[in-house]
Amino acid sequence: MPYNIAMVSDFFFPQPGGVESHIYQVSSKLIDRGHKVIIITHAYKGRTGVRYLTNGLKVYHVPFFVIYRETTFPTVFSFFPMFRNIIIREQIEIVHGHVSLSSFCAEAILHARTMGLRTVFTDHSLFGFADAGSILTNKLLKFTLSDVDHAICVSHTCKENTVLRASLDPLMVSVIPNAVVAENFRPLSYNPRGSQSITGSPDPRPAPTPIGPNDTITIVVISRLFYNKGTDLLIAAIPRILAANPNIRFIIAGSGPKAIDLEQMLERNVLQDKVEMLGSIRHEEVRDVMVRGHIYLHPSLTEAFGTVIVEAASCGLYVVCTRVGGIPEVLPQHMTTFAKPEEDDLVFATGKAIAALRSNKVRTDRFHDQVKMMYSWQDVAERTERVYQGVTGDISPEEFYGYYPGQGWEASGDRVRSFALIDRLKRYYGCGVWAGKLFCLCVVIDFLIYVFLEMWFPRANIDIARSWPKKQPAGKSRVSTDRSQTRNHSLGS
Template sequence: MPRRTYNIAMVCDFFFPQPGGVESHIYQVASKLIDRGHKVVVVTHAYDDRKGIRYLTNGIKVYHVPFAIIYRSASFPTVFSFFPMFRNIMLREQIEIVHGHGSLSSLCNEGLLHARTMGLRTVFTDHSLFGFAEAGSILTNKLLKFILSDVDHIICVSHTSKENTVLRAALDPLMVSVIPNALVSENFRPLNYPTEPSAPGAGFGHNPPTAHHLGPNDPVTIVVISRLFYNKGIDLLTASIPRIIMNHPNTRFIIAGSGPKAIDLEQMIEQNVLQDKVEMLGAVRHEQVRDVMVRGHIYLHPSLTEAFGTVIVEAASCGLYVVCTAVGGIPEVLPSHMTVFAKPEEDDLVLATGKAIAALRANRVRTEKFHDQVKVMYSWSNIAKRTERVYQGISGDISETEFYGYETADSAAWGATSRSGVRSFALIDRLKRYYGCGIWAGKLFCLCVVIDYLIFLFCEWWWPRDQIDTAADWPRKHFEDSDED
């Protein structure tokens, strides 16, 4: 039987032209799913002059909807006002699966709610880690429990992220899959790496480029590329840089990124007279990241919380030795010979950076081999294939036994009539799921769902779907599946 293709909508506040890991993840997965024959559109908010419909490379269609931004590119939550526009887009594009990204994205949360009301299959990818004690985390976790109570399947980018999401939203672990981020390795080659496949060292299994050994007096350049926010450990970085330079005078820093903590770094540079030691580049576009990275020897990642950390994979692919904090899902990302881990503390970060500098000067680390090793470990084609399998599981196109890898209790007891991976769209069943979210919250969530359903009925009457024009599709790509993808 031929492999089924799907019409998919990726919904998130965070997308290009804004740089970032979530933005890159959505774009790359969408592009590879299109390569596999699926149709993918992206729904995000307007960015400055980017409004309406835009087309990106590979036929990715992007809807920039006009919603106000409140904080860090997250749109103002309205709960219901997005529904008529969302319904129009879904019907125009004949969407079957809505895939939301990011627990702090208002468009994602609202889109998943509306999609279930419309009878569409839903998938959610969580890219973040949150605590359980702070007021903000408690409210976010309750909102996440509300949204994910009726989602067909959840994807997390690391096993740590999965554990965090399962606990925060009180989920069945069977509903959550782990599919990591990846990178386009060709875009993150080390300096002087052969570009032609036929050239010596141009692929895995060939001789890598000749290693550049650091002499005892050669300067060591440390690169930091990050959003300059508190959760990215910028306070930790600000306190550590003067001490690292004092311990290792022949060290330089290159810092790329923008955010509210930039002024703290600038003040630190002024107070310690480090203008000739620390270079601040400001915001850089994603296509410029590689050019910045290859200027360095070490990549420093002082984040306080991280579900995955795509940037450290990109750094290793560029041939940089990685110093990072052992928080969240970071320890799962790279093998130990590519990294030096530190506690999220100033003293330990300074010590770990010193170890990395000493290892490079003693030529104990073969960073010229990192690119080929990372290329084998992370591939967007593989990520898209695994994501497609989730779509097949929630759509009932593969058996529950095949989806989960073994026969579940539900499938054994009820056979094809009951699937924990395929949720009922019946309103009464949805209300039962939401009602279990809390004594008071459950009632409030049920009220929201009922109002959402009434708005849907009104839209169906006021603007019948047969009066909505269907958008013309790009020609679908023909894809032959194989075990090598």
């Protein structure tokens, strides 16, 4: 059964990044499967109001104040009137938030539950438990997920992290990885004939000409230049890699506060002729940069998945990356060389990868076909759709959570979140001695604002937006116009 879905996050195009690409690709594939999907994000420079993207994907750019790294200033309640208007106009049934640090995501999930909508949350990040920033972030995540219907994580490591941070029932968290459009990340000399499958069947193509000892090897780095992306580690490792390995060249694309430190290192060591700085690039330019290299270096200190390393492998690059977070789950070992997040080990791993390429021990010409068989956005959309079916009750809790008679446990009724205010307050009250009371106060105020809006700005005065015309897939029924309104009014029934 088709659904009306709102994807909500502070992070979306035109800003480049893995989260932005994930939201767009999943939304586009869900539309192909017959669902209606809209995006709600904040206004970017040159992007305000309502925009339409490919495949009829509608984007609402809400004008809110941005404070840091494209995250809006958290106001908790001021977003509610505009959010309610959009939800009613588009007849939304499911609100799907992305990224734990997104203010829009946290507020949208709170407001959606107050309006009687089903909610889903996708976590793309990993956080610690000791420093002040992590403690504050984890408390915010606990607030966001206390009343969410289901959560999705992009790797098993990310799931373990999220379950611990938000004290969730593990059965309420699914693992759905990111993917890549392999056709958009082809090597320069791609030959699809005789491709080797991941099962190891013979490949009749001749081995590529090995890289000689005097041939130049180019190492590509495409990343936001922030501390958590390992920029300091990169700055320390580049001079040592260049000193130990002649005929090496770096191409670095990305921007951020650490860019000035990187430029100072190049000037201090006089490496401008060895390292090319491209600055910020658009996502559609990533492939053109990657195919100029032989090795992709990913020195991140924390990573839930790392879509960029899948894109690099699809382009035929050998990947050198740190063994952190969910990165070891992403690619098979023959495509990667792992290093500890330490300077010495990163230099050693990079030297090992250079030696492997020069000796022709790695068949990078096979990577593209193998990656194409591993990851698919269509598969991600189908698995996400199953989550929607589970939270809306279109499939039984036993089927969704994997419970079958005779297994020794019963499906907990708490996994089906009640919209009753008293039940919601019970869930929030358990978030902490002081935080629980504060969260309950927020929920009560949000409910009172909702009652006020329903009385003074009735739904009948809000025009219903016409959906983008599209051909319904075979076997898909049309969305009834009153189904979402019935669910929206369930709180007052």
